[in-house]
Amino acid sequence: MSKAIVVLIGNNGTIISKHNGKNVTSEFVEKISDENKQNLSSFFNKNKSFPIYIILDTIDQTYKKKTYPSMRQYDLDKIAKRDLASDGDKESLKNYIILKNNKTSSKKSLIKKTDSGSKTDCLFITSSKSENINNWLNFIYELPNRLIGIYMLPVEAFNFFKKIIESTSTIKNHSILKLKENSIFCLVVQTKTGGSRQIVFSNSSIVFTRVVNYNFNESNYSEKYFQDIYSTFEYLKRLYIDLSLSQFEVINIIPETASSEIMKSKNVELNLNNFTVRNSAELLKLNNLKIEDDYFDLLLNSVFINSKKILKFTNQKIKYNENLFLLIFSSYLFNIILIAILFFIAFMVYTTNISITDKIQKAQDQMILAQNEFAKTKKVSMEGNFQQGDKEISIERVADFGRVEESLGPLVKYNFIETYSKMSFAKDFDIAVGSMSYNLSSFNSHNSNTKNSYVETIFSGKLINKSGDIEALFTEFDKFVVEMKKNITDSEIKYNELPRNIDFNQKYYSFPFEFRITKKIFEDKVTENENK
Amino acid sequence: MKINKLKKQLTISLALTMIMLSLIGSLIFMYFYLNSTFLSQYDNIIMEIANIKNRTSEIEKKSLENKKYMQLWSQINESKKSMIGIKVEDMKKIIDNLAEKYSISNTTFKVSVPENYSPSVYKNETISILYTIVELTYNSYHDVKAIQFANEVMNNIHGYPIVTKFEIFKDKDYVVKDYFDISTGKIFGSIRSKLVFSWYVYKEGAPLNSSTNKTNQ
Numbered sequence: 182m183s184k185a186i187v188v189l190i191g192n193n194g195t196i197i198s199k200h201n202g203k204n205v206t207s208e209f210v211e212k213i214s215d216e217n218k219q220n221l222s223s224f225f226n227k228n229k230s231f232p233i234y235i236i237l238d239t240i241d242q243t244y245k246k247k248t249y250p251s252m253r254q255y256d257l258d259k260i261a262k263r264d265l266a267s268d269g270d271k272e273s274l275k276n277y278i279i280l281k282n283n284k285t286s287s288k289k290s291l292i293k294k295t296d297s298g299s300k301t302d303c304l305f306i307t308s309s310k311s312e313n314i315n316n317w318l319n320f321i322y323e324l325p326n327r328l329i330g331i332y333m334l335p336v337e338a339f340n341f342f343k344k345i346i347e348s349t350s351t352i353k354n355h356s357i358l359k360l361k362e363n364s365i366f367c368l369v370v371q372t373k374t375g376g377s378r379q380i381v382f383s384n385s386s387i388v389f390t391r392v393v394n395y396n397f398n399e400s401n402y403s404e405k406y407f408q409d410i411y412s413t414f415e416y417l418k419r420l421y422i423d424l425s426l427s428q429f430e431v432i433n434i435i436p437e438t439a440s441s442e443i444m445k446s447k448n449v450e451l452n453l454n455n456f457t458v459r460n461s462a463e464l465l466k467l468n469n470l471k472i473e474d475d476y477f478d479l480l481l482n483s484v485f486i487n488s489k490k491i492l493k494f495t496n497q498k499i500k501y502n503e504n505l506f507l508l509i510f511s512s513y514l515f516n517i518i519l520i521a522i523l524f525f526i527a528f529m530v531y532t533t534n535i536s537i538t539d540k541i542q543k544a545q546d547q548m549i550l551a552q553n554e555f556a557k558t559k560k561v562s563m564e565g566n567f568q569q570g571d572k573e574i575s576i577e578r579v580a581d582f583g584r585v586e587e588s589l590g591p592l593v594k595y596n597f598i599e600t601y602s603k604m605s606f607a608k609d610f611d612i613a614v615g616s617m618s619y620n621l622s623s624f625n626s627h628n629s630n631t632k633n634s635y636v637e638t639i640f641s642g643k644l645i646n647k648s649g650d651i652e653a654l655f656t657e658f659d660k661f662v663v664e665m666k667k668n669i670t671d672s673e674i675k676y677n678e679l680p681r682n683i684d685f686n687q688k689y690y691s692f693p694f695e696f697r698i699t700k701k702i703f704e705d706k707v708t709e710n711e712n713k
Numbered sequence: 714m715k716i717n718k719l720k721k722q723l724t725i726s727l728a729l730t731m732i733m734l735s736l737i738g739s740l741i742f743m744y745f746y747l748n749s750t751f752l753s754q755y756d757n758i759i760m761e762i763a764n765i766k767n768r769t770s771e772i773e774k775k776s777l778e779n780k781k782y783m784q785l786w787s788q789i790n791e792s793k794k795s796m797i798g799i800k801v802e803d804m805k806k807i808i809d810n811l812a813e814k815y816s817i818s819n820t821t822f823k824v825s826v827p828e829n830y831s832p833s834v835y836k837n838e839t840i841s842i843l844y845t846i847v848e849l850t851y852n853s854y855h856d857v858k859a860i861q862f863a864n865e866v867m868n869n870i871h872g873y874p875i876v877t878k879f880e881i882f883k884d885k886d887y888v889v890k891d892y893f894d895i896s897t898g899k900i901f902g903s904i905r906s907k908l909v910f911s912w913y914v915y916k917e918g919a920p921l922n923s924s925t926n927k928t929n930q
Contacts, residue, residue, distance in 0.1 A: 512726040519730065537747070555769045584835045584837070598860055601860050618881070626846065
């Protein structure tokens with residue numbers, strides 16, 4: 182239930198109803214004057230958070246239907262607006278409703294319209310601004326309340342009509358009223374502000390309205406009532422050529438006494454449905470509405486507040502006010518978002534600050550630990566000079582010597598005599614050594630890369646076999662190899678075997694040999710160190 | 714509602730928006746400023762820690778090396794530690810004396826121009842290293858004498874003489890006349906030898922950076 186104030190302005194007076202969601206209070210004002218303005222201002226000021234809706238229940242409302250060829254909605258809107266603007270009357274309140282498009286109407290529809298082809302009907306509604314309306318508008322403009330817009334009672338009564346149809350269709354006993362596609366409904370109501378009125382609806386929208394000149398409180402209204410109903414029907418026959426009385430439903434929202442009077446002289450042709458304002462409110466479950474009289478005003482206001490509005494009438498000032506309201510509302514919303522962002526960023530700054538400060542603190546602690554460790558290491562580190570006899574030698578110089586010794590020292594140690602003496606077993610063999618060569622391989626004297634250096638000693642000569650016997654040659658060679666392997670154990674020995682495909686019938690008195698003894702210098706050193 | 718009142722409300726709301734935006738702007742600036750300042754401070758501390766740790770590790774490494782080299786120091790003989798540089802005349806004397814001792818004849822030796830050894834190799838800070846390549850050829854009448862001669866030459870040279878090549882060839886088998894001729898000095902011994910070694914010696918003074926800087930001794 183929405184909160185709002187509805188100002189229903191009619192020719193007979195104005196009803197101001199306040200709807201706060203729980204209950205409805207109302208006030209009838211015959212005419213706005215300087216005397217009651219103060220009271221009214223105070224009422225509105227007390228309820229300044231309530232938006233204001235103005236509903237007009239005036240006599241001088243015109244409903245003019247115009248038919249357009251079928252076109253897009255956008256184009257139709259443009260043409261209708263242009264037609265509205267072309268009207269010379271700039272003061273009146275004007276708007277339009279696009280009625281049912283013939284193209285989309287059901288083929289089964291029994292009611293044929295006078296016009297044919299796929300065309301669109303547009304209902305132009307105009308209400309002149311009387312002095313009374315102007316006075317009310319000028320008064321409302323100055324109020325702190327938000328003015329939403331101006332609405333027409335007959336147009337907005339369609340919502341009431343729909344609801345009453347829906348609510349009666351759910352009751353078994355009231356199966357008469359049904360929203361049929363081919364029916365035309367005539368709603369007869371009596372308001373305190375505007376008097377009695379017929380409003381004719383099709384199943385989708387208002388068709389037209391007329392204010393009738395009788396009063397249900399008077400004695401001779403019954404005759405006038407039926408005359409008006411028939412004249413309305415005749416008028417409708419011009420719009421819907423096949424309309425029959427059976428398709429014409431009359432819904433009366435009138436006092437019980439009036440309806441019983443009408444029913445006395447009931448014309449059997451007419452489909453009359455009688456409701457009072459009170460039982461209509463009950464049907465629509467408007468329990469918070471206190472109906473104290475038989476007028477339709479309050480009931481309509483309540484239904485209006487709780488329904489989707491159909492057609493809003495406005496003017497430059499209302500539009501300007503609305504735009505300002507929207508702007509203020511948007512800026513408030515934007516400010517709320519900004520406040521949220523502000524708090525979020527403030528929180529981020531705070532947490533980030535704490536987190537970074539914490540990180541810095543931890544890092545500083547770590548730095549102190551590292552500094553302590555550094556000082557401790559420096560204290561125990563071997564630096565400076567040391568005394569050797571009379572001389573004082575710096576540690577740096579010792580390191581300089583050490584690095585060179587580590588790299589070149591093992592290469593200096595090679596002893597030729599020792600290697601050569603290992604070959605002394607050769608004296609027991611009849612051999613003639615022609616050459617011996619020693620090579621330090623993979624050694625680069627410019628960068629002293631000694632890591633992969635190895636020593637290769639090559640002995641070459643010939644094995645002498647005095648008997649010339651091939652078997653003796655093989656035996657002697659094998660013995661020599663065995664002896665060499667036995668005596669030189671720390672090196673790799675490579676040699677050429679005697680060829681097995683030699684001519685065994687020939688005599689071989691000597692045979693050439695070459696032994697390569699390879700020793701890796703640093704691998705051995707590493708192994709030695711590991712063994713130690 | 715009065716338009717003036719609405720306008721006033723709108724003005725207040727917009728002013729509030731402006732204040733809020735400037736506050737947000739200030740906070741964002743503060744956020745990034747603090748972030749960058751603190752992070753830069755934090756990075757500096759982390760870098761400083763890394764630097765201290767590196768220095769600690771370097772000191773530890775150097776200390777270990779120093780300990781190792783202190784142990785090695787006593788094992789390096791004085792000849793290796795000699796600082797007299799490369800003196801060709803002294804070397805010639807040694808060779809001549811030893812040649813006489815081992816009946817070596819026909820000795821020739823070539824010494825390349827000594828060079829300052831690049832300090833980047835051994836990272837030497839307090840001493841310079843010189844190096845040269847020496848080629849010694851000679852004849853002897855017996856292989857054992859040739860080897861003993863080579864061995865003793867190497868033992869008598871200070872610094873680090875690294876033998877890269879040593880070759881002994883027997884040109885021919887001796888006949889009786891050869892022994893006579895050798896003893897009278899008419900012919901050289903038939904054992905021909907060639908000794909090539911790289912010679913590294915120390916010289917007092919801080920090292921020069923250029924490895925191509927040649928010195929004449």
